[in-house]
Amino acid sequence: MRSLVLIGHGSHHHGESARATQQVAEALRGRGLGGQLPYDEVLEGYWQQEPGLRQVLRTVAHSDVTVVPVFLSEGYVTETVLPRELGLGHQGPVPPGGVVRVLGGRQVRYTRPLGAHPGMADAIAAQARDTLPEGTDPADVTLLLLAARPGNAALEAHAQALRERGQFAGVEVVLESRETLTPESHAASPVPLSEWPRRVKTGQAVLVPFLTHLGKHAAERLQQALAQAAERFPQAPPLHVGGPVGEHPAVADVVLALAAEGREDERGGDIDQAHAEAWAALRHLAERGGRLGEVLLTPYGGLFELRHTLDEGRATLDLQTVVTPEGLRDLTARDEAGRWRPIRTWRTLPRGWRAVLSAADLRLGLELLYPAVIEESYAHEHRRLHWTPWMSTARRQTGTLARVQRATPDQVDAVAAQVCASCLRTRLWAGHTLGQTIFSGVPGGLPCAEACTVLLAAVRDEVGREAAGSGD
DSSP, X not given: OEEEEEEEOOOSSOSGGGHXXXXXXXXXXXXXXXXXXXXXXEEEEESSSSSBHHHHGGGOOBSEEEEEEOOSSOSHIIIIIHHHHTTOXXXXXXXXXXXXXXXXXXXXXXXXOGXXXXXXXXXXXXXXXXXXXXXXXXXXXXXXXXXXXXXXXXHHHHHHHHHHHTOSSEEEEEESOGGGSOTTOOTTSOEEGGGGGGGOOSSEEEEEEOSSOOOHHHHHHHHHHHHHHHHHOTTOOOEEEOOOGGGSTTHHHHHHHHHHTTOOOOSOOOBOHHHHHHHHHHHHHHHHOEEETTXXXXXXXXXXXXXXXXXXXXXGGGSEEEOSHHHHHHHTSBOTTOOBOSSTTBSOOOOSEEEEEOHHHHHHHHHHHSTTHHHHHHHHHTTOOOOOOHHHHHHTOOGGXXXXXXXXXXXXXXXXXHHSTTBSEEEGGGTOOOOOOGGGTOXXXXXXXXXXXXHHHHHHHHHHHHHHHHTO
């Protein structure tokens, strides 16, 4: 019995950055869990949205867990932030085969990031071929690899591997903007995207962004750079622009290859008993029907229906119906004004939908709707939930978030009063008490065991504003 967890960047402000991780997870689940796929579940976790890094390992059902970071470069996030927040006790480069730790009775193996695996060269080539017009011979085309910044050793290795294969007439790395160039840049260094024609000697070229996703601002910068190139090089050959390599279907195979690296024990693990107990209790609640947060959960002819509690009694024809966990996730990702919901337990759940899920899909559906709520509520109900005080969370922060260590209790309380006001969870980490949970019949009885990254970022910004105002 094995669990595969994909870790993405996520965002407090928009949902695009989670798209690549979601697509890979869905593609792998579609291959047949426990059958063709050598994993019994595929879950997702994120640095800057839910399920967060401190939550995600609570949601796995098995004792054998493989964690794959869906990041395209090695560095601060994959070598410091993710291992720290997952509780791995590791810092620094991750060796081939990964880092193995035993956490809470689970064996957790943390792999190198997606972009470090040699198989990404195949995904890049596949994205390039799919972008070219039908019938085009790649051997007559220059492949341009767009990097967000210089010095990505993994990308340089993939570019060299593609050159050696000879599938394309040439392979060049270009940078998102001139500002990413270093003072030491020389003639052989990558050029900015706005000067791409300087590196192309063929009749046409294809551009593949070495990115997991192309957000709104990145897309705007790309278009601006291409417009500048068109103005400066009016005789430039045609350029075919592909999507980010992180969203190509071939990435799913790279994830599986990474997950298999260094694995010696083919037996797999066992079912996690505490997790199984929590979901058995939830299933009992669901079969009786009840409320969970802002959701009405009703047994429905061997299936289960979920809808907003304020839509109780509303005709089903008036509601948009979905029948998959992913459909439920997508329908509830934004509030009724279209604003992104990085915290799924905010009281901003939109109305006007219903999800009809099988018993087999109910768990994943609820995990995507309310991540870690079932496991944490059940643990709290049985006095087994360990919560982390604010200062413990603050002290382990690094980078720009290290600023939260200077926050006063009054600053934290003031920011939390705004950020957490709309959240269904009770802040145990702030000393608040929660006497009952969803398992004792209280729909809003949801514990919050640790300050989330949305709050951390808001406290960081508040400390920065006050420091700027005082001249510090």
